[in-house]
Amino acid sequence: MRSLFEWVDALPSSIALRESLNAYPTMLTIHVVSMCLFAGLIAYWDMRLVGLTLRKVPVSNIPTRLFPWALTGYGINLITGGLLLYSQPMRYYGNFYFWAKMALMLIAGINMFWFHYATYKSVQAWDQGREIPMNARLAGVVSLVLWAAVVVTGRMMAYSGLMPQWWNNLNIGA
Amino acid sequence: MLQSFFQWMQGLPFSAWMLEETWASPIIQCAHLVALVAFAGAVLVVDMRLLGRGLIKTPLNQLAREMDRWMIWSFVALFVTGAPQVLSTALKQYYSPFFWWKMQIVIIGLLFNFTIRRRVAFAEEGSLGHWPKVVGFLSIGMWTGVSVYARLIGLLS
Ligand code: HEM
Ligand code: HEM
Numbered sequence: 001m002r003s004l005f006e007w008v009d010a011l012p013s014s015i016a017l018r019e020s021l022n023a024y025p026t027m028l029t030i031h032v033v034s035m036c037l038f039a040g041l042i043a044y045w046d047m048r049l050v051g052l053t054l055r056k057v058p059v060s061n062i063p064t065r066l067f068p069w070a071l072t073g074y075g076i077n078l079i080t081g082g083l084l085l086y087s088q089p090m091r092y093y094g095n096f097y098f099w100a101k102m103a104l105m106l107i108a109g110i111n112m113f114w115f116h117y118a119t120y121k122s123v124q125a126w127d128q129g130r131e132i133p134m135n136a137r138l139a140g141v142v143s144l145v146l147w148a149a150v151v152v153t154g155r156m157m158a159y160s161g162l163m164p165q166w167w168n169n170l171n172i173g174a
Numbered sequence: 175m176l177q178s179f180f181q182w183m184q185g186l187p188f189s190a191w192m193l194e195e196t197w198a199s200p201i202i203q204c205a206h207l208v209a210l211v212a213f214a215g216a217v218l219v220v221d222m223r224l225l226g227r228g229l230i231k232t233p234l235n236q237l238a239r240e241m242d243r244w245m246i247w248s249f250v251a252l253f254v255t256g257a258p259q260v261l262s263t264a265l266k267q268y269y270s271p272f273f274w275w276k277m278q279i280v281i282i283g284l285l286f287n288f289t290i291r292r293r294v295a296f297a298e299e300g301s302l303g304h305w306p307k308v309v310g311f312l313s314i315g316m317w318t319g320v321s322v323y324a325r326l327i328g329l330l331s
Contacts, residue, residue: 025329032207032325033318040215044244054219054240057232065229069222151211152204159200 005089017087024087031080035154037073039147041066046147049140051132058127063120094173096163101153108146115139176268183264192262199262202255209251210321216244217317220295224310234306238295245287270331276323283316 008014017023045062048054054062085092092098119135126132156162183189192198220241222228229237260267267273294302294309 025326028329029322029325033321036211036214036321037218039211040213040218042215043211044215044219053244054229054237056236056240057229061229061231065227065231066219066222069218069228148208148211151207155204155207156200162196162200 002093005093008086008089014086014089017083024084027080027083027087031077031084034073034076034080035151038070038077039073039151041070041073042147043144045070046140046143049132049136050144051137059132060123060127090173091160092157095157095160096167097153097156097159101150101157104146104150104153108143108150111139111142111146115143180264180268183261186261188258189262189264192258199259202258206252206255206259209248209255212248213245213252214317214321216241216248217313220245221310221313224291224295224306224313226307234299235296238292242292249284266331267327270327272323272326272331276320276327279316279320279323283313283320286312286316 044053045066048057048059048062085098115136119133119139122133126136192202219228220234220238223230223232223234223237291309291313294306
């Protein structure tokens with residue numbers, strides 16, 4: 001893994017992005033705005049599953065009507081996040097919050113697929129009614145917590161001085 | 175006048191505490207972003223509907239009424255997590271043009287919401303021609319502008 005990061009770090013295109021004055025602010029700003037589109041819509045979908053809001057909207061309406069937009073946001077988020085990483089791989093390699101964020105995104109993705117291919121199959125039975133199955137509520141809560149944690153770890157990446165002591169002891173960045 | 179007000183904010187014991195306490199600023203900033211996500215979703219669900227996208231099978235005024243609460247309370251959360259940062263970095267904010275642009279658009283955005291946007295969203299659907307689209311477009315534009323300027327305070331000031 002380390003050699004991959006070092007290899008990217010030495011690529012001319014990575015260096016060019018890193019040395020550009022405008023690239024970082026532009027990418028980070030687009031990253032935050034696209035996050036709003038993605039995470040903002042997903043949050044209300046999750047809260048619908050939990051039963052906190054939009055109770056009169058049929059559950060199955062949201063994936064068909066809102067997911068294309070949420071996924072567009074996610075796509076832009078991935079591209080700008082990927083570019084930020086590409087431009088300074090060695091800055092993030094030793095960063096606890098970077099790896100935590102990637103792990104949290106992975107778990108959030110697994111939760112999403114699990115829900116979609118298992119629990120969601122029976123949506124016809126609870127589409128309109130008020131009784132949302134426990135599994136679906138649980139998936140909603142887990143998703144809310146995980147995406148909030150992705151946002152938090154995303155912001156914390158800037159605080160390289162505030163990483164846990166045990167992580168610093170591993171000396172990964174050095 | 176304004177400058178001495180910002181100097182006064184910067185000099186408050188609370189501001190000194192925020193700057194001294196290692197975790198205070200990062201926690202507040204993270205909370206500001208989580209509140210932003212809640213705010214963005216509440217705004218977008220209605221604005222997309224105004225634009226004729228998104229949850230078109232649900233009556234617009236029903237959607238708007240439901241999202242109204244979420245929008246207001248997440249804005250309150252944005253204010254509560256934004257104000258301490260203004261206090262602790264008052265002079266930096268005072269000298270940042272982006273801060274002033276952000277605050278101007280925030281005020282315009284709030285006025286726009288409570289005068290025009292809400293009225294259009296609560297109105298009888300189909301009675302206003304293309305106006306809902308214009309309103310949805312402006313609303314998305316304003317809050318995006320607020321976010322962009324906000325992020326640029328930290329990056330460029
Ligand atoms: C593969 C996907 C992603 C990658 C590689 C990535 C990478 C990054 C990088 C490199 C930064 C800059 C950190 C810094 O220099 O301070 C960042 C910031 C951030 N990311 Fe991501 N990101 C990804 C997806 C996401 C997602 C899905 C979310 C939210 C749901 C998210 C939320 C954030 C937030 C909130 C920040 C802080 C923005 C700020 O400082 O205002 N990211 N990300
Ligand atoms: C009256 C309410 C608000 C106040 C007092 C406030 C104040 C602040 C302050 C002082 C910062 C830190 C800027 C810096 O020095 O880096 C900030 C960051 C930010 N604000 Fe607000 N804000 C408010 C509402 C909003 C709203 C309504 C939005 C969006 C619609 C927003 C979006 C942001 C964003 C995206 C950031 C950058 C986050 C980061 O990565 O740190 N804020 N805000």
